[in-house]
Amino acid sequence: IEYEINPWMSRSKGSDSSRAQSQWQSLKSLIESRGAQVSLLSPVQGLPDLVFTANAGLIWHDVAILARFRFDARRGESPVDAAWFAANGFEVRELPDGMDFEGAGDALFCGETLFAGYIIRSDASAEQWVAEVLGCRVIPLQLVDPHFYHLDTCFCPLDAATAAWFPPAFDEYGQFAIREHIPSLIEVIPEEASRFGCNAVVIGRDVILNSGCLRFEQQLTAAGFVPHATELDEFIKAGGSTKCLTLRLDGEDAAIWPNANPTN
Ligand code: ARG
Numbered sequence: 403i404e405y406e407i408n409p410w411m412s413r414s415k416g417s418d419s420s421r422a423q424s425q426w427q428s429l430k431s432l433i434e435s436r437g438a439q440v441s442l443l444s445p446v447q448g449l450p451d452l453v454f455t456a457n458a459g460l461i462w463h464d465v466a467i468l469a470r471f472r473f474d475a476r477r478g479e480s481p482v483d484a485a486w487f488a489a490n491g492f493e494v495r496e497l498p499d500g501m502d503f504e505g506a507g508d509a510l511f512c513g514e515t516l517f518a519g520y521i522i523r524s525d526a527s528a529e530q531w532v533a534e535v536l537g538c539r540v541i542p543l544q545l546v547d548p549h550f551y552h553l554d555t556c557f558c559p560l561d562a563a564t565a566a567w568f569p570p571a572f573d574e575y576g577q578f579a580i581r582e583h584i585p586s587l588i589e590v591i592p593e594e595a596s597r598f599g600c601n602a603v604v605i606g607r608d609v610i611l612n613s614g615c616l617r618f619e620q621q622l623t624a625a626g627f628v629p630h631a632t633e634l635d636e637f638i639k640a641g642g643s644t645k646c647l648t649l650r651l652d653g654e655d656a657a658i659w660p661n662a663n664p665t666n
Pocket of ligand 1: 407408411451454456457476506507508552554555640641642643645646
């Protein structure tokens with residue numbers, strides 16, 4: 403922990419790097435055991451949050467909309483991410499000046515709609531711009547609790563009509579919009595939202611999440627999903643868990659992408 407940009411981070415409570423590495427390896431093996439192929443981005447000295455690849459950008463087919471980070475501490479990641487995207491066959495798009503946007507951390511498809519969290523890390527104007535480029539509908543959702551500073555900390559699309567969420571992280575309008583647009587919602591309890599339960603990786607019906615979210619695991623099972631828990635407390639010290647540690651490159655299971663060609 404080299405700086406503090408969210409309420410979970412504390413320089414005085416550093417992470418144990420060998421524990422962190424073994425937790426990361428277990429997460430990678432678990433993802434691979436569910437049939438997914440994992441591509442890696444190499445670490446860079448001085449960019450400790452680079453591990454949270456969800457924030458690198460937003461993927462749409464072979465387009466990567468590169469993030470622009472709110473805090474200087476993370477801005478050095480973008481050239482690294484851009485080079486990785488380009489080397490891996492993605493067309494890299496940059497946001498207009500003056501707009502911040504933290505990638506898949508703040509923008510998640512559920513069905514054809516892009517749900518986008520704003521104010522703490524991303525700007526609603528950036529999300530409107532993204533939606534115009536992709537030609538999709540966007541629903542900007544204001545985040546109100548600094549502990550749930552990215553959308554993926556409090557909202558997890560599970561399939562095109564189902565999502566898990568933590569309602570108190572949203573303002574009243576945001577709660578209304580989510581209830582209005584997503585037919586089936588699973589409410590995560592406060593203790594488990596604080597264990598980053600919502601920050602889950604979905605691969606088909608398999609859901610990979612931080613350990614200690616037993617109620618949420620039951621809720622997932624009841625809804626026809628298969629939970630797989632893995633300990634990631636070393637990463638929670640930085641304010642992240644399974645979802646933040648990954649970036650889905652071939653389209654989230656919950657996403658419906660009707661238009662293969664971005665419009666402009
Ligand atoms: N320390 C990182 C930050 O505050 C954690 C990022 C977690 N990523 C996420 N997609 N929620 O930016």
